[in-house]
Amino acid sequence: MAVRAALRGxxxxxxxxxxxxxxxxxxxxxxQGAAAAQLGKKVAVVDYVEPSPQGTRWGLGGTCVNVxxxxxxxxxxAALLGGMIRDAPHYGWEMPQQVPHDWSKMAEAVQNYVKSxxxxxxxxxxxxxxxxxxxxxxxxxxxxxxxxxxxGKETLLSAKHIVIATGGRxxxxxxxxxxxxxxxxxxxIFWLKESPGKTLVVGASYVALECAGFLTGLGLDxxxxxxxxxxxxxxxxxxxxxxxxxxxxxTRFLRGCTALRVKRLLDNQLQVxxxxxxxxxxxxxxxxxxxxxxxRVPETRNLNLEKAGVNTNPESKKILVxxxxxxxxxxxxxxxxxxxxxxxxxxxxxxxxxxxxxxLCDQSSDLMDYDNVPTTVFTPLEYGCxxxxxxxxxxxxxxxxxxxxxxxxxxxxxxxxxxDASQCYIKMVCLRKPPKPVLGLHFLGPNxxxxxxxxxxxxxxxxxxxxxxxxxxxxxTCAEEVTKLRITxxxxxxxxxxGC
Ligand code: NDP
Numbered sequence: 001m002a003v004r005a006a007l008r009g010x011x012x013x014x015x016x017x018x019x020x021x022x023x024x025x026x027x028x029x030x031x032q033g034a035a036a037a038q039l040g041k042k043v044a045v046v047d048y049v050e051p052s053p054q055g056t057r058w059g060l061g062g063t064c065v066n067v068x069x070x071x072x073x074x075x076x077x078a079a080l081l082g083g084m085i086r087d088a089p090h091y092g093w094e095m096p097q098q099v100p101h102d103w104s105k106m107a108e109a110v111q112n113y114v115k116s117x118x119x120x121x122x123x124x125x126x127x128x129x130x131x132x133x134x135x136x137x138x139x140x141x142x143x144x145x146x147x148x149x150x151x152g153k154e155t156l157l158s159a160k161h162i163v164i165a166t167g168g169r170x171x172x173x174x175x176x177x178x179x180x181x182x183x184x185x186x187x188x189i190f191w192l193k194e195s196p197g198k199t200l201v202v203g204a205s206y207v208a209l210e211c212a213g214f215l216t217g218l219g220l221d222x223x224x225x226x227x228x229x230x231x232x233x234x235x236x237x238x239x240x241x242x243x244x245x246x247x248x249x250x251t252r253f254l255r256g257c258t259a260l261r262v263k264r265l266l267d268n269q270l271q272v273x274x275x276x277x278x279x280x281x282x283x284x285x286x287x288x289x290x291x292x293x294x295x296r297v298p299e300t301r302n303l304n305l306e307k308a309g310v311n312t313n314p315e316s317k318k319i320l321v322x323x324x325x326x327x328x329x330x331x332x333x334x335x336x337x338x339x340x341x342x343x344x345x346x347x348x349x350x351x352x353x354x355x356x357x358x359x360l361c362d363q364s365s366d367l368m369d370y371d372n373v374p375t376t377v378f379t380p381l382e383y384g385c386x387x388x389x390x391x392x393x394x395x396x397x398x399x400x401x402x403x404x405x406x407x408x409x410x411x412x413x414x415x416x417x418x419x420d421a422s423q424c425y426i427k428m429v430c431l432r433k434p435p436k437p438v439l440g441l442h443f444l445g446p447n448x449x450x451x452x453x454x455x456x457x458x459x460x461x462x463x464x465x466x467x468x469x470x471x472x473x474x475x476x477t478c479a480e481e482v483t484k485l486r487i488t489x490x491x492x493x494x495x496x497x498x499g500c
Contacts, residue, residue, distance in 0.1 A: 038128055039361040044157060045125065046147050048136040052187035053172065053180050059118030060125075063167050064346040066114055071190035072210055074110045076378045079217025083380075087417035101218050103195035111191065133157070139308035142329050161331050161360055164303065164310075164319060165353065168296035168337040168344065173202070178262035182270050183290040186211065196220065197288030200272055202259055204230045206377055208293035209242065213379040216251045223252040223287070225259060225274060231377065235389035238425070238442045245381040245423040245444075257283075262290055298338045308332060313340050323367050325356050343373050374456035376449035381423055384452030386459050387440030393429045402439070403432040405465065405485035409497040411446055412476045424478075428465065428485050436465035441482065451479040475500070 049066075051057040058066035078101075085099050125132050135147030135155060145162065147155040170185035186207050189196065197220065201212040204226030215222040224246075231239035247253055256277045263271045269286040276283065298318050305312060311320045311328040318340035325333045333356055336342065336349030351368060358364040374386035393402045406427040414421045429440040438459050443451050458468065473480025487495040 039357060039363060041357075041361055043128075044131040044133060044159070046133045046135050046137040046145065046157065048134060048150075050136070050169075052169075052185065054184055054188045056188045056191045058191070059115065060121040061114070061118050062346075065117050065121070067187045067190055069346060070117065071110050071114055072186075072214070073378060074113065075106065075190065075214040075218070076210065078106050078110075079214040079380065082217050082219065087413075087419070090417040103218065104193055106218075107190070107193060114190075136302070138302060138304040139310075140304075142308040142332065161333065162308075163325075163353070163356065164300075164327070164332065164334040164338055165336045165349065166299035166303065166338050168298045170207075170292065171295045171297050172292055173259070173294055176259050176261060178264070178270075179259075179290075179292060182262045182264055183292045185292050189291060196291070198286075199223070199289040199291055200225060200270075200285075200287040201291045201293055203293035203295070204228070204243075205232060205293065205295070207296075208291075209246065209379050210377065211291060211293060212251050213246060216246065216249060217380055221252075222250070223254060223285075225254040225257050227256065227258045227277065231383075233389075234377070234383070235385065235427075235440075235442050236391060237427070238383055238385070238389075238444055241423040241425055241444055242377065242379050242381065242383050246379060248420065248422075249380055259290075296337065296344065300338055310334075316340060324359065325352060325368070342370065343375070345373065345375055348373050372456065372460050374452050376452055378449070381444055382446065382448035384443045384448030385441065386452055386456040387438065388429055389440060389442070390427065390429050393439045397431060397439075401432050403430045403436060403465070404428070404489040405430065406487060406489055406495045407481055407485055407497050408495055409445070409478065409481045411478050413446065426481055426485060427489075428468065428482065430465045434464075434466070438463050438465060438468060443478075443482065445478045447478065451482070454479070455482060 047060070049057055049059075056067075064070060082099075082101065085095060089095050122132070133147050133155065135149050137145050137147050140146050140156065144156055144158045147157060170187055172183070172185065173179050184192075189211060196215065199212075199215050199220055200223050201208050201215070202225045204224065208224060208226075209230065212222050212224045229236065229239070230243045243253060254274065257274045258277060260273045260275055260282065265271050265286065269288065270290050271284055271286050272290060273282055273284040275281070298316070300312055300317050300319060305319070309329050310332055312318060313320060319327055319334035319338050321327055321334050321339045321342075325335050325339065327334050335352045335356060337344045342348065342352070348368075348370070355364070355366050355368050358366065372387050374384065376382055376384040388396065390402070390404055404427055406425065408421075408425050410421040411424060413419075414424070424445045426444070427442045428438055429442070430436040430438050441452065441455050441459060445451070458471075468483060468485075471483045473483040481497060484497070487493050
């Protein structure tokens with residue numbers, strides 16, 4: 001998930017035509033602006049957070065900081081701590097029978113940390129002498145942007161180069177009766193002061209599974225309603241293991257179902273009616289909270305892109321860009337979630353922005369390489385991956401040219417605590433022909449992000465299976481299991497790791 005709000009990063013010969021007030025607001029991915037300012041350019045950032053339909057608002061830093069990666073990872077960590085509390089007696093800790101969790105306390109701590117990041121971003125922009133405008137931006141023409149403050153005050157800004165990095169917002173299924181009125185999205189969940197209680201999460205991708213994962217881990221009755229497959233676009237064997245683990249740890253799954261309507265009952269509960277797509281049967285249940293996690297829409301609708309001549313994909317509403325991140329107008333660029341075909345990941349947008357700033361300042365001609373971008377899904381059992389899924393590798397190279405090495409392993413930490421490790425699994429997808437270049441790595445287990453990050457460097461550098469096998473493992477870790485993958489799927493041999 002990347003950024004949020006209006007137009008960001010007016011770079012170069014920026015000229016403000018009228019004076020405007022500059023209250024604090026939201027801005028993220030300003031790495032690009034900050035980098036350009038550091039390189040000696042005059043830079044302005046225009047940014048504005050439209051409150052969610054439920055009225056949630058936040059500060060400087062965009063989606064990732066305020067309503068995405070940061071609060072999500074902290075709440076995921078809070079949920080993992082619950083697992084450690086359950087493990088603790090096995091290691092001699094004498095625990096009370098019940099260890100209740102206080103949502104309000106957790107939420108306040110997480111929100112305070114996010115607010116400290118908002119402050120940090122503000123200071124950073126000031127230190128780098130980036131002019132910040134808390135205004136909603138739209139194009140007047142290809143060189144002029146109009147900024148409008150919350151109070152309606154207008155400012156016209158012109159610049160030599162303009163970068164659009166407005167991110168996206170959660171989608172609401174407006175065709176479902178009561179969806180907007182009674183549902184919340186990831187824009188709201190992290191800012192709830194009280195526990196969401198019994199929750200229905202609709203959707204089956206990153207956002208849905210991560211939220212459902214930490215809600216279950218915090219002890220809440222959680223149901224995921226998915227209409228088709230989990231984690232579309234990811235390796236499906238891994239995705240099935242992710243949801244298997246969640247199901248065996250208390251998340252309820254309604255598979256092949258789609259919501260029809262949401263009604264608020266007299267006791268304030270939400271009654272949700274859904275349809276089973278296979279049988280056509282309708283069913284219902286009541287929840288305290290309904291969380292829509294059905295995808296995101298790019299924030300391009302209100303930018304008046306047509307006035308600047310910037311072309312979008314009419315279906316996705318994303319901005320069409322070339323390898324230099326340039327739009328159909330050569331001095332207007334788009335990075336992050338607004339740009340067509342780019343991964344919706346903050347670090348990717350930041351790196352693309354930084355490289356763009358360097359190119360615009362004639363410091364480098366390097367282009368962003370969008371291949372082999374690693375990522376991690378922070379579900380209760382984390383899933384880290386880089387490169388191609390098994391399906392994508394087979395589709396690209398043909399089954400006979402692909403070799404998959406795999407292993408079911410048991411993290412050492414799971415042993416004493418007698419945790420079930422059925423879904424702890426690794427697979428490395430390689431080309432079959434020596435030196436067997438690694439096409440993709442998929443890791444399901446604790447600290448998947450930490451494990452995947454290092455191997456991503458190797459894969460980026462073109463590592464082969466033989467090189468990974470010559471990498472000495474760090475014992476005893478889960479990551480070392482990657483360096484010991486000897487069993488091929490093709491062999492049909494048991495891939496369960498035993499012993500050291
Ligand atoms: P996605 O677009 O990836 O997935 C949308 C999900 O919602 C799919 O499961 C889809 O099902 C389902 N869906 C869509 N419409 C409906 C409907 N009407 N009823 C029921 N289900 C529906 O969205 P996300 O919001 O999860 O993620 C957006 C992006 O954010 C991702 O591309 C990801 O890159 C990024 N992200 C990254 C994270 C990280 O780095 N850890 C964390 C979270 C997000 P179907 O498959 O059937 O269409």
